[in-house]
Amino acid sequence: MRDNVSSDVESSGRITRRLRGLHVRVIASIAALVLAICLTYMPVWLFIRLVPELKPFTRHVAEVLMLTYILSLAIGSVLTGSYIDTVGPNRKFYLIGGFGLAITLITTELISPLDINKAIIAWICFGIFTVIALFSILYLIKTGIHSWDRGRVLSSGFAVGAFLNVFLYHSVGSATEVTFLQAGALVVTSIVLYLSTSKLPSEVIDSVHVRDFRLYLFMLPTFIFAMFLGYLFRVFIITGKLHMILSTMEYMNLLSLPFLFALASGYIMDKYGRREAGIVGHMVLLLGSVTLLAHSLSGVLERSHIASVFTFALLEAGYGFMIPYFMVVWSDIPRKDLFGRTLTLGMLTGTAGVVAGVLMTTLLGNANLTLSVIISILIPMSYIIFKLPETLPRERLMHEEIRRYLKKALEVARKK
Secondary structure (H helix, E strand, C coil): CHHHHHHHHHHHHHHHHHHHHHHHHHHHHHHHHHHHHHHCHHHHHHHHHCHHHCCHHHHHHHHHHHHHHHHHHHHHHHHHHHHHHHCCCCCHHHHHHHHHHHHHHHHHHHCCCCCHHHHHHHHHHHHHHHHHHHHHHHHHHHHHCCHHHHHHHHHHHHHHHHHHHHHHHHHHCCHHHHHHHHHHHHHHHHHHHHHHCCCCCCCCCCCCCCCCHHHHHHHHHHHHHHHHHHHHHHHHHHCCHHHHHHCCCCHHHHHHHHHHHHHHHHHHHHHCCHHHHHHHHHHHHHHHHHHHHHHHHHCHHHHCHHHHHHHHHHHHHHHHHHHHHHHHHHHHCCCHHHHHHHHHHHHHHHHHHHHHHHHHHHHHCCHHHHHHHHHHHHCCHHHHHHHCCCCCCHHHHHHHHHHHHHHHHHHHHHHC
């Protein structure tokens, strides 16, 4: 009788833990979805509000605002990381990040982008609140979700959120209406997170932490990837070249689909390993950059819509692969007591890379030359990613290898 009671209690506890784990996964995925809308807001905002005018002054304003946003991300990461490691995160983080983003979203839409002083203040606030939301969500993912589920949870939210953001701009028709919808989603999600997490979990769940100098090796691919993003911003968003290339076709429908490749990235990360997802995503991005250079040198990019769609779809697919990869890896590698400082290191590396890409493109004065230099750096990056420490637990990888071996053995036995 006693054994039956203890068995029932253990079974009940196991069901409760599973339900709690499912609950945290759903909440974290929703939070990542809303955050993805904010992470893709800046380029879409520039694309719609400033770039179509194609005037030198508006291009200058776009460049200033983008660099202001990048700088605010760096400042916000230092402040937020220091707070997390000294005081510790709490449920108020969700409200501060969510409500702050909602207010600044509406503010950036209501003010004139050509009122440079007000726009700078708005984007500084937007960047800081974005970091607060990002750090709090990654902390929830690290402490509440097993490492073999993190990739799928985060990438599913990122993929759907990024796709939804582009889809809303295309279908609703009014950028102001889209902004208010986004702000409402942020408020609702923040309240749900606050009410659903009475307290954050106290322990990190099943992570492989990088404690020695190898931690700094993760900075190199992060920097190079961010530098490539800086190049794309400088050449195609700020100058208006992308708008000129794609202005005569349904670009929103075509270029929002590759964001869904993030789902594949999360699946590969959790099933086969972080490095595999990083290598695949990097190779797709490298292929897209080589295609971009070839089409740019030949002049095909401006003449052929098919070439334009193919090129930018490859770049978006690489982007969809790599952003979740970096988020998951940088949430895996730190110990809990170094979580804030490690994420700050990752954010500072990324922001420095974007600025470096913009500056290098500006100083060299030739987009094709800049892209050639970046490609020459990207080529050996797959080897570097392969040599990075694997942050998915070895037990999980071994379990998958045994499972695949048994599956093949059963298939062979059935054929006999």
